[in-house]
Amino acid sequence: MATQIPQARLRNFSIIAHIDHGKSTLADRLLELTHAIDPRQMTSQVLDSMDLEREKGITIKARAVRLEYTARDGLVYALNLIDTPGHVDFSYEVSRSLQACEGAILVVDAAQGIEAQTLANVHLALREGLTIVPVLNKIDLPSAQPEVVMDELENALAIPREEVLLVSAKDGTGVPEVLEAIVERIPAPKGDPSEPLRALVFDSHYDPYKGVVVYVRLETGTLHADARIRLMASGAEAELLELGVFRPALVPVPELRAGEVGYVATGLKNVREAQVGDTITTAADPAPSPLPGYQEAKSLVFAGIYPVSGEDYPLLRDAIEKLHLNDASFTFEPESSIALGFGFRCGFLGLLHMEIVQERLEREFSLDLIASAPSVEYEVLLLNNKGVVTVDNPAKLPPVNDIEEIREPWVRLSVVTPSAYIGALMELSTNRRGSFVDLEYLDPTRVLMRFELPLAELIVDYFDQLKTRTAGYASMDYEEIGYRAAKLVRLDVMVSGEPVDALSVIVHRDNAASLGRTLVGRLRELIPRQMFEVPIQAAIGSNVIARETVRAMRKNVLAKCYGGDISRKRKLLEKQKEGKRRMKRVGSVEIPQEAFLAMLRTDES
């Protein structure tokens, strides 16, 4: 049972780290030292409870745990660790976790040094006014260079080396000092428990029995287990079902007080009534105004998600709705495509987010899915003062003749890389229509480079290319910097004169011809021969820029059909018939769905 601890002995903190720099291992050690977890029940990476998180070594959803720690001063402190995702797509989730904290542990791999995302997240934390506790992890590694990395911290983040803790989360070295530093350096939360309640919702999950369970940080006031709560933004009210803290299992408590972190089971069935960023108050004694909320998560990458077999559409609809209860950061709306049938247009925080959503849908709901090529959201200025429309699906782009201008989102990209790869990255970024902004040496061998780049170029394969060209050493982070006009066109792929909607893309004019040739060449290999010649064209409007032809099929015959062959051959023909039934028709051309799948799958790589 959780004990009541005075506000002065509360500490709310996050851990900021790059992937693989040891955040989860450090968290595991903190849990062990504070006996939050029985060592016998200890599975590696306790906080990462989703299978996907363990496999990919990343944290997707924020998680929280309350540690009770007896400090060297002999007093018991409650330390609330609020976990944060470690990937660039999830900076939105990082920022909302940070808002619930007074401090952050910055974990940097003593062998790898600072990475681009580390920088971005530290800046986020500093903006929130958090106290940073810098930790160099993995000092047990022979390749550790703590001196060099401390230089980096000093140069890039102005962190004095005497503040840096040297730790090996793996063997436990320095971990007790981390706990002490949390107590000593991170300020206790303020906020008057006697004021009206204001609790920030920083995360949520959906439970079939308890409804929406929100994770809250109380700024002011006290919440009792028998209170009737009100969500200030949505206006929804509910009798509390349960109140508790994370140990890390959910443990009920009779009350939560200002400064504390815990969960509230609302019983609400609709996740929209208790959204992340909302403020909870009590119906009896409501606060006059809510806490500043979060910016809503903004979808940057859009794609159609379709079931591979059309009859799974109702299952997909169900699955998407259920998953959305746990991850409200993606958007979805129904769409249909000639090539792919019925599916959903989804918006994601980034490519990794898209991959994770697709994988969770496939795994948790046993679906086989295909995604159309990812797109960004364009702004299209129409002629004749008809205003601006936004387009996240190339097939929906207005006719060329109605368009005054197309604008696309740009990002500022920060890349941390060994200096040997400066040239390679310059080339990569300028090839992707990017421009170089500046460069800063973090230490004698590593630099921080900044570029500006259209987001559309980033989501194709920039990250893969970055890793390939730097032997995996570079890391990146990006932030949006607004829209810019560009010479963009929609490239359509046509089969026998009919456009194939799922294959339309918006591209820069200068790249259209080469992409067009690639697409029609690839499609030609995938479309089986038909009884007539099938032209495959890539076109911008009515202007054909690439063409290939699938020659007419001349022979499909069973040479022998004697006594013993009849049943066998009939079965073969029935298979052909079944194959034809599942073909998609574009005009009079029959195209196996596998062809579209292959086109789209190759696009991903």
Place this chain on the structure above:
Amino acid sequence: MAPPSGLYVHFPFCVSICPYCDFVVYAGKAARGPERRIERFVEALEVELRLRADVLDARWGRPGAGAGGSRPALETLYLGGGTPSLLPAASLARLIELVRARYGLDPRAEVTLEANPGPDERGHAGAIRAAGVTRLSIGAQSFHPAELRTLGRRHGPGDIAAAVHDARAAGIASISLDLLYDLPGQTLESWSRTLDAALALRPDHVSMYALTLDDPDAEGLTGPSGDHLVLRSGARRWRDAARRGQDDDRAAAMYELADERLAEAGFSWYEISNWARPGHASRHNLGYWQGRAWEAVGPGAHAFDGERRRWNAGRLDAYIAALVPADGSGAVLPAGGAEPASTGPGEAAMLALRTSAGLPLEALDRPSLAAALAWGIETHLLAPSGPRLRLTRRGRLLSNELFARLV
């Protein structure tokens, strides 16, 4: 149900095995030398012939016009394989006599024997004729020595000429040549020379097959009661390599060339892969496409009684053991399988459309066929010819496109 008008006898031995062949065939020492099993097989075959005749007698009465007999005599007998020309002359004669006695053979019956042209496999034409064979189907395949070697054939072009010559001299009334096209690496020119050489021998009938390289294992046909034998690994490798040397466009051109040549030489096309001079179309094979009933014996052989398709398992040991039990116990029919024939009209229509007879125009009025047939006409795969609907030449080459809509 109908009494059989034809009988198929499968003779599962060859001197050697060709890597493209899917038929139930045993070769090597099973076919030649002191350990050969031909005699034991023939013994078993005769038992099967008797047992199956007993069943037919019970159902339809004894064959032949005469006292108490009501079952019609066979119109056709087909000895296929394998290489049934390897049958010793006396065995062949005895076999045909047994068939005549137990099944009846119409005086005008077509009795076909398949033969390979090699000197050690083609048999003695005079003895074959004397046994009652009226039609010889010779596995020529190609007149190009290198192509024949690629196919694993034991004969050369000269052997084909000799086989045809012997058969003519012996007075065999109808001679057919089998040819294969779309061979790996084959050119239109070499195919043209094969056609010239074949026609120069003045056969009465020509069957031409696109080399078809299937995988009976993948189709699930090679289990203990399956009608096929497991593919040998060498044959699998050969097929994988050969497929890379095939080409549909080239094959279509070869078919068209052959169809023209044969027409010029006085042959009529009468089934997708068969051409004949007047009066020489294979009556036995036509029975398959016309949906007539036939009986069948031998490992892997298929029969049809008008309702059910039945087959014998392909494995020789089990076949012999069932019919000639080593412990002297009673003979039983060999293992195999049966399934109801497709009851829909699609299969019958598909079989009929393989032939030049095609379908009557009234078939267009049948709801189950109308859409597919109309599509065939629209796409010029089918064309009306008098009161019948027939495949066009393009339609023959693309017939699966139509048939897949019919079944």
